[in-house]
Amino acid sequence: DAKTTQPNSMESNEEEPVHLPCNHSTISGTDYIHWYRQLPSQGPEYVIHGLTSNVNNRMASLAIAEDRKSSTLILHRATLRDAAVYYCILSGGYKYIFGTGTRLKVLA
Amino acid sequence: GAVVSQHPSWVICKSGTSVKIECRSLDFQATTMFWYRQFPKQSLMLMATSNEGSKATYEQGVEKDKFLINHASLTLSTLTVTSAHPEDSSFYICSATLQGLDNSPLHFGNGTRLTVT
Numbered sequence: 001d002a003k004t005t006q007p008n009s010m011e012s013n014e015e016e017p018v019h020l021p022c023n024h025s026t027i028s029g030t031d032y033i034h035w036y037r038q039l040p041s042q043g044p045e046y047v048i049h050g051l052t053s054n055v056n057n058r059m060a061s062l063a064i065a066e067d068r069k070s071s072t073l074i075l076h077r078a079t080l081r082d083a084a085v086y087y088c089i090l091s092g093g094y095k096y097i098f099g100t101g102t103r104l105k106v107l108a
Numbered sequence: 109g110a111v112v113s114q115h116p117s118w119v120i121c122k123s124g125t126s127v128k129i130e131c132r133s134l135d136f137q138a139t140t141m142f143w144y145r146q147f148p149k150q151s152l153m154l155m156a157t158s159n160e161g162s163k164a165t166y167e168q169g170v171e172k173d174k175f176l177i178n179h180a181s182l183t184l185s186t187l188t189v190t191s192a193h194p195e196d197s198s199f200y201i202c203s204a205t206l207q208g209l210d211n212s213p214l215h216f217g218n219g220t221r222l223t224v225t
Contacts, residue, residue: 032211043114043201043216044152051211087151096142096203096214098152 004088004099011105012078020073020102022088027068031092035062035073037084038101044087047073078106110136112204114217121192121224129187129220131202137182138204142214143175146199158185192224 005023012018024033032051036044048055048062050071055062061074075082087101111134121127131141139160144152156166156177164177174196176188185204189196201219205212 034213036214036216041199041219041221043112043203043219044214046213046215049211049213091211095154095157097154098144100151 003097004090006086006088006099006102008100009103009105011107012075013107014080015077018075018078018082018104018106020075020086020088020104021070022072023070024088024090025069027090028092031090033062033064033068033071034089034091034096035060035086036089037082037086039084047086049091078104080106080108082106110206110213110215112138112202112215112217114202114220116220117218118221119223121222123193123224124191126188126190127192127222129189129200129202129222131185131187131204131217133183133204133215136204136206138185138206139182141179141185141202141204143177143185143187144201144203146201146219152201155187189222192222194224197222197224 032049034049035047038044048060050062063072083106085101085103087098089096113132115130141158143155146152154167155170156164158164158177158179160179160182166172179185199219199221203214203216
């Protein structure tokens with residue numbers, strides 16, 4: 001199973017953009033890149049996913065490197081409600097394996 | 109849309125008893141459901157992949173006779189923790205995909221906090 005590597009934690013000021021990186025150097029050609037976030041004592045919430053091209057939705061943007069070995073989740077304006085653990089995972093073979101994630105702290 | 113309901117949200121049981129957790133997809137058909145467990149301050153660990161009408165596929169190290177998974181319909185999967193012990197205390201989370209496709213997002217339940225005394 002292809003693995004992902006993320007920083008353990010990051011901090012951001014409220015109202016500022018946040019760039020959350022993810023490395024996935026062993027990604028296969030058919031793996032999609034997914035991002036989820038989890039608040040304490042809740043199930044994860046879908047954020048965004050993509051294959052090759054950059055993706056935008058109402059929550060965030062996903063920038064995928066040309067070689068697909070890394071990606072960046074972009075929160076355009078962080079709010080206090082964005083404080084969560086963010087997971088970058090790859091879907092392949094109908095499996096979704098979670099890595100350790102990045103704990104995002106948003107400072108008021 | 110794409111709501112997954114998990115019940116109960118928390119349960120306390122005595123050691124040696126069994127506990128059943130239900131996972132329902134409310135507004136879509138889920139051919140594939142996944143069961144995860146999560147210990148405090150740790151990531152989600154995939155336990156098994158459940159396919160409607162067939163036996164679940166368990167991850168290495170997960171005892172299939174202890175964690176019974178049934179996926180009898182396209183909207184319901186259950187996880188039964190048999191003969192629970194304190195070390196089984198954890199946060200159990202189910203998820204489902206639309207049609208089980210690789211490019212389909214996972215939709216998660218809100219989890220079940222199991223405490224075994």
